[in-house]
Amino acid sequence: MNHVREYRRNLKLSQMTLAEKAGVARQTINLIENDKYNPSLDLCLKLAWILETDLNTLFWRENNED
């Protein structure tokens, strides 16, 4: 599981606000948070930048993680 939801909530952003900032649909953010869509590298970078973190922290998964 990625950490998009956690970081979004930490910054008190709604899915809609994050989607608007990233220039995507709200459903796309919802699917990324639920690991049902693999975003492009460009979108990952954009999300990391908006959520004030880096790619590794946001998307890195340990081997034993689902």
Added chain:
Amino acid sequence: MKIKWDDKIIKKFFGIPGIIDERVKNEIGQNSIKTIIVLFVFEFLFVIGTFIYAASGLVDDFENFFYVSTLIQLLAISWIAVFFSMIPLRRLGLIDRETTDKNKPQKIKQIRLKWLKMLPLDFGSFWVINSLLDFSNRNFLTVLLNHQTIIEALIFTIFFSGIMYLWESHLIRVVKEDTF
């Protein structure tokens, strides 16, 4: 954010209310490829079939044969487009109008207003098109100002706007407040 012209076309053609992002384009692309393959197979087989049948000498009335084959094509193409393109997009929620429970009445009002504003344009378009497609050798202006043409355009506009309003209201999907 400025919307690109090709995204505008995709939005209008598929009736997608939201942003055309990479995921939306991806889903549309996949469904469009399936639709194109099915359309190609259908058209290929249908054209071969009608050609063989027409050349077989079994057809007496080519005029009726033409009407029937074009009608079958029209219905089949529409069905393929809806079944392989529009229904999957609907299932994915791409054509849903999202709103919160609190904003639902406002959203319905917006849709109603939109179709009310469109009434004159719909009426005018159908009135002119209906008059242009009149093949009774009457003068265009005579057909245009004929009260029957006006009534027909009025009836069409009311039905069309009503159906579109009901369809768009049906597409409203309430999402949880905290996601906004």
